Amino acid sequence: MARYSELSVDELSALRESLQAEYEEIKSCGLKLDMSRGKPSAAQLDLSMDLLNCLTEEDIKSVSPDVRNYGLLEGLPGMRKLFADMLGLKPEEIFVGGNSSLNLMYDTLAKGMLFGYYNSEKPWSQCGKIKFLCPVPGYDRHFGVTETLGIEMLTVPMTSTGPDMDIVEELVNNDASIKGIWCVPMYSNPDGITYSDETVRRFANLKPAAKDFRIFWDNAYCVHHVSDQHDELLNLMDECRKAGTEDSVFMFASTSKVTFSGAGVAAFGCSENNMKHLVKLISMQTIGFDKVNQLRHLKYFKDLDGVKAHMEKHCALMKPKFETVLRHLDEEIAPLGIAEWKRPNGGYFISLNVLSGCAKQVVSLCKEAGVVLTPAGATFPYGVDPLDRNIRIAPSFPTAEELEMATKVLCLSVKLASAEQLLAQKKTAGSEKDATVVA
Template sequence: MEQYQSLSKEQLLGLCEDLKAQYEGYKAQNLKLDMSRGKPSPEQLDLTMGMLDILHKGSGMVSGGVDTRNYGMMDGLPEAKKIFADILEVEPGMIIIGGTSSLNMMYDTVVRALLLGVYGGKEPWIRQGKLKFLCPVPGYDRHFAITEQLGIEMVGIPMDENGPDMDLVEQYVNSDPSVKGIWCVPKYSNPGGIVYSDAVVRRFAALRPAADDFRIFWDNAYVVHDLYPERAPKLYNIFEACKEYGSEDMVFEFCSTSKVSFSGGGICAMAASERNIELIKKQMSVQVICFDKVNQLQHVRFFKDKDGVLQHMKRHAAVIRPKFELVLGTLREELGGLGIASWTDPAGGYFISVDTLPGCAKRTVQLCKEAGVVLTGAGAAFPYGKDPQDQNIRLAPTYPELRELEVAARLFTLCLKLAAAERLLAD
């Protein structure tokens, strides 16, 4: 098929009519599908059911010298720290284990910086007037919601296939002391699926922030979430990079088992320099006595070590790889060569990011919704929910069954085509 842009008005009108007829056919099916959030499917969650057999009435509950059932050990079981440390390639002393949600840990980390300050800072962020965070875009809507709620101004930073525009990042961070942080998903970025290049990671480590209390929020959510584990790209270890520049205190790294074990019952962790960890533990000791150590124990005994986690993730990959391939195949088949969309082909993570013609994202999402397929709201991947070009849409293919996904993906391409044809007619 020809590129839409080369069609005459008459051809576009005919195309629209044809697409609308197809669209009505979908509407008549009364679909109710959801591709809005990066949720594991029941089949993936089933992979972890064995963890529920790990602890039982007769289990020994002592770990690292403490009774996991009782209070104490705020920063987590040594064995749990070891697994996360191995995964993140840091020392166990650089790890704090939290509750079920790494988002919660990130939120709390921003709140602590606001109210109490960070290591090396002269005073809490909140006493310093206007505050800014850099937000590589498209990015994770829940990151942006945190900074928005807490009154921190967000500055969008464009991304390319290597990561954020580091010229711009350096310009802001190294000159503006009101820039206190940057949100990063460095491996399989949400939603772009980009793995930051070694050069980008090194440039992060080499930052010379104007603020003495600037922090990189390195949300390594997809650290072990490779779709093709045998040929997975390797993210350069930022703490390793920082060693060269003595900048280890600049990084807060986060991850969790939300998409490894149970999203509704996993454990999370943060990694930071020992100086950061020491202060954070002191601050945190007022907030909480301990997180769920019984759940930590259960995870430790189920996964055993980093290799146990990696083997488990291969089973996840086997479940979700066909889903990604189905959606990508549908996009190619339906949209290839039409000049109205581009999309990412991620090697891991939970999303496919689609760019429509400018001004077509909202309309596409709306059309899908009216036909019963919920997508992430258009603009969600941008600070304040505002996509300046109205062209980015995030697809989350993991949750639906293959059969449903095929329908949803087909409908999505139809809606995108219809929105594009309408837009070209209106221009």
């Protein structure tokens, strides 16, 4: 197999024709496959079925105050401990919420807009134009929350060690309108990158121009390995304590991709100052979250070791799926020089960078052939990937068989779109050269 860039116009033309024929054939199969979202598969959800009815009347009655009743706003002490261990915090630094960490992030940011935080001069909605840094590629729902709340988004490129910290420092330390940054520090969405120790330390040592600057540290994949090799993430809060910046961090986690994605437990963590301020506001908003579900999870896992043991079962299901996608990419795409990708040790995604200007076309070809991918551009604020090249692949949801087929369609679409693009480029370059000669 030759690299596409080295092919002549005629060779590319013939290639495109044969790929198109192959594509038409696969399109006629009428596939209906979904690799669009980081959704656990049915087999993964089946792993937690014992959670469903694990609580006995005795369990319920052994806890005081009554978990069935109102109250205990910050959550069940045992569950606060479990999330504290997960995030590397103290239990009193944890607030256990409902079923969705995204909702907690939205709500926390909305509180910034409505009220400001404990060290804010005024609500962020009264600060004129404010901005958030968004490492890219990143998580589309972070960007959705930010855009919805009317906060301008500035992109920062991801490197292999996390966001480009030279740029982050330059911006955060000099522009007081920058109020925060989104981070998925471990197995980042979609790159699967874990921030290096240096990156974490530089986050802890930011000197923000905005004194109420906040790092939204979405540790969504802190126990979500898909390989025997586990990444390690330095504890940001420990580093912040050393630097005296612990008030600048909000951390988030959940069991959404541990037990049931729709019926898990989510939590946020923060310093005592932030907690006091937020709890006072939340106490006006609700009398408490679902403590029965918290107790259910606590009984099921007992502690963080229980969670880790459970995550090994997820890994056993996820690892072969990641391997399937990577194998296809390695075998079918790598020799052609038309795309690059990461090999993450955890998380839910493989981040694929195709030739610039091809991502939308690849996603569109896949869709026509019955394979739904995350829309191209979704990994960038406002849905605009300036180079139109990043595609987020979510291998978790399809069965192994479906995934084989879906990845085949994906690879074919990458090849077809690349051949089309290179052909068009060569033709344009050729006719320009001709034009030059004639002139």
